[in-house]
Amino acid sequence: xxxxxxxxxxxxxxETEAGARLAMQLLHEGFHVAVATRPLMADGVNYPRxxxxxxxxxxxxxxxxxxxxxxxxxxxxxxxxxxxxxxSGQAGVGSESVTGxxxxxxxxxxxxxIDQTAFGAIWxxxxxxxxxxxxxINLASVSRMNLTxxxxxxxxxxxxxxxxxxxxxxxxxxxxxWVRAGG
Numbered sequence: 564x565x566x567x568x569x570x571x572x573x574x575x576x577x578e579t580e581a582g583a584r585l586a587m588q589l590l591h592e593g594f595h596v597a598v599a600t601r602p603l604m605a606d607g608v609n610y611p612r613x614x615x616x617x618x619x620x621x622x623x624x625x626x627x628x629x630x631x632x633x634x635x636x637x638x639x640x641x642x643x644x645x646x647x648x649x650x651s652g653q654a655g656v657g658s659e660s661v662t663g664x665x666x667x668x669x670x671x672x673x674x675x676x677i678d679q680t681a682f683g684a685i686w687x688x689x690x691x692x693x694x695x696x697x698x699x700i701n702l703a704s705v706s707r708m709n710l711t712x713x714x715x716x717x718x719x720x721x722x723x724x725x726x727x728x729x730x731x732x733x734x735x736x737x738x739x740x741w742v743r744a745g746g
């Protein structure tokens with residue numbers, strides 16, 4: 564059943580891939596999602612570290628309708644929370660230990676030196692299991708790319724010497740600059 568309208572936040576866990584899929588979809592659609600970095604208590608119930616939190620005040624009014632539809636479609640139990648404050652000395656949904664997540668904008672590197680099976684498994688997970696967009700690229704093209712539109716680069720396992728040859732000195736320098744800038 565879809566959750567009732569929350570006054571403070573919606574909570575769902577990361578215990579299954581479905582929870583991660585719901586969080587990723589909400590982020591992709593521009594909603595603000597956070598994660599508890601330590602256990603929290605809300606409305607008298609304890610939730611584990613890693614619980615996803617979608618706060619009502621930090622999201623548009625469409626949150627309830629969209630989250631309800633996605634939760635039903637994906638099959639994720641979502642709890643509606645009335646208060647942002649804990650019932651005891653523990654962390655609540657409004658505490659500093661609940662940290663906002665950033666929507667990943669993902670590049671997935673392929674090409675010479677990258678294990679095809681590892682590439683395929685990651686691609687399948689993102690594209691089919693989590694239903695999250697990513698852009699496949701050839702690792703050799705990193706030296707010529709504008710990476711500023713992305714904040715995640717996944718380089719699947721492979722041969723280190725062949726990966727280095729593909730990336731090259733120019734690609735390595737571009738990656739270092741990108742990481743220093745927050746990628």
